[in-house]
Amino acid sequence: MELSKRVLQLKTSPVRKLVPYAEEAIKNGKKIYHLNIGQPDIETPVEFYDAIKNFKDKTLEYAHSAGLVQLREEIQKYYRNLGLNYSLDEILITVGGSEALYFTLISLFDEGDEILIPEPYYANYNSFYDLLNIKVVPIKTSGDNGFHLPEKSEIEKLITPKTRAIMFSNPGNPTGIVYRKDELEMINEISKENNLFVISDEVYREFIYGENRAISFGEFEDAKDRTIIIDSISKRYSACGARIGCIISKNKEFMKYIYKLCQSRLSAPTLDMVGATALYEIDNSYFIPVKEEYEKRRNILFQELSKMEGVKCSEPEGAFYSIVKLPVKSAETFCIWLLEKFHVNNETVMLAPAEGFYKTEGLGKNEVRISYVLKSEDLIKSMEILRAGLIEYRSLFEK
Numbered sequence: 001m002e003l004s005k006r007v008l009q010l011k012t013s014p015v016r017k018l019v020p021y022a023e024e025a026i027k028n029g030k031k032i033y034h035l036n037i038g039q040p041d042i043e044t045p046v047e048f049y050d051a052i053k054n055f056k057d058k059t060l061e062y063a064h065s066a067g068l069v070q071l072r073e074e075i076q077k078y079y080r081n082l083g084l085n086y087s088l089d090e091i092l093i094t095v096g097g098s099e100a101l102y103f104t105l106i107s108l109f110d111e112g113d114e115i116l117i118p119e120p121y122y123a124n125y126n127s128f129y130d131l132l133n134i135k136v137v138p139i140k141t142s143g144d145n146g147f148h149l150p151e152k153s154e155i156e157k158l159i160t161p162k163t164r165a166i167m168f169s170n171p172g173n174p175t176g177i178v179y180r181k182d183e184l185e186m187i188n189e190i191s192k193e194n195n196l197f198v199i200s201d202e203v204y205r206e207f208i209y210g211e212n213r214a215i216s217f218g219e220f221e222d223a224k225d226r227t228i229i230i231d232s233i234s235k236r237y238s239a240c241g242a243r244i245g246c247i248i249s250k251n252k253e254f255m256k257y258i259y260k261l262c263q264s265r266l267s268a269p270t271l272d273m274v275g276a277t278a279l280y281e282i283d284n285s286y287f288i289p290v291k292e293e294y295e296k297r298r299n300i301l302f303q304e305l306s307k308m309e310g311v312k313c314s315e316p317e318g319a320f321y322s323i324v325k326l327p328v329k330s331a332e333t334f335c336i337w338l339l340e341k342f343h344v345n346n347e348t349v350m351l352a353p354a355e356g357f358y359k360t361e362g363l364g365k366n367e368v369r370i371s372y373v374l375k376s377e378d379l380i381k382s383m384e385i386l387r388a389g390l391i392e393y394r395s396l397f398e399k
């Protein structure tokens, strides 16, 4: 019996590709510091659990397909605080940002249509692109200038009659980029001149360090019919397991079809929406210590990496990731070696080889993505292990 070509072509995410090696290492008694996944160790606010404990309905019913009204109202308030006004029918709740992405792509793309996206990009987008047969046209960016966008004319060259949208995450996974106002203005101009949708994945909005400000694409009034914002509570409230996200757009026709897709899966998880409502009710001051904590980790990571011989990375400005160039030929081989052969006092680190975050063949081979989601002591230890690992690996294999 054969499975569909659609699923057979699916690739394993670079973040999870090395899981079998990690499982084996754990079986052999090694402790692993996970710098490969974006699973923060920050506690989920207690308000989430309390709201679920206080849920007294005798039957756990399907919720409205559009999402609980109370949750949509809270999200509406959250956006109003950012200076953005959305009516309730411009906010639809999804099962994580992931479903928001999937539904958006289903609604905008036919097979063979093209999407423009700066690379490296969040590798899980590929599952959706591949399932829907969307052709990815990468906009090349480089760590040498902090992964900022190239000139407008470079991007325009990539547009064909089949291009339907420009998509990006801001702040960016996996690069930690925060796009500047002029870069977003350029995207706005390109999208206007070429009649393209803009899919702005803003799930890391709260996590910006230093001078910059998170500019939502929703701020571009003249782009409102072309803009789709992807959002989620996973990172904002450190609640990845709650599976609540949303799609926000002022394009009524688009939202009409998103709603149909929401109806097709009946309901987002009711209890998770109850918890998420309580999260959005929390005062904004909640973000201050959380952001400080990530900033501290970002600083540790950057300082420690800067001290390592041959290692290069630009200072991440947002989210909690960094693309790091290592002085090895194959980052993947090195990452596997770290899991299989290396340890410091029976501890090692797991990194994500960055090749899978690129579309262009051959790019990212000597890079890894590091997530700074561990507390400072663990991050410092991880950096010591990485430094020792690099020295030993190079002396063994790359002299």
Ligand SMILES: Cc1ncc(COP(=O)(O)O)c(C=O)c1O
Binding pocket: 038, 095, 096, 097, 098, 099, 122, 169, 173, 201, 203, 231, 232, 233, 234, 240, 244, 245
């Ligand atoms: C850029 C980006 N977008 C969307 C998501 C999806 O998150 P979730 O489905 O948990 O909301 C993630 C998760 O890591 C992400 O990094």
